[in-house]
Amino acid sequence: MSKATGRAHQTRTTFRMSYAVATDIEAPPERIWSLLTAAADRAFKLKVEVFEVPRSEGEARMVWADGMAPVFRGERTFTLTQHGGPTRFEMEEVYSGLMLPLIAGSLPDMGPHFEAYARDLKKEAERDEHG
Secondary structure, three states: OOOOEOOOEEEEEOOEEEEEEEEEEOOOHHHHHHHHOOOOOOOOOOEEEEEEOOOOOEEEEEEEEEEEOOOEEEEEEEEEEEOOOOEEEEEEEEEEOOOHHHHHHHOOOOHHHHHHHHHHHHHHHHHHHHO
């Protein structure tokens, strides 16, 4: 597995736009999962569509979604993968739908937010792991 850089990247087509980031964290998946799921109240309602808890080795995944396909939908996926060594954290948000071409220009650039999220999660998980 190649090293994840923590740098966000964007891809875009007419009816799909996504942001993604990945970083390697020196902490067990269970510790990272506890940080991801310790959510305070949100300003908007999201539906949790997938909630696959971590196993000792393998993958954990959580998917949040909002909106109505095929008009406009947002979906954020969190994935933790470990096969020995550090835990790979990946986060991707996908916007899709027929309205995307009309509103894409008004959507914020999520790249810096994704990089900060991954950096802060890594720092917190490793701080607690290493004391």
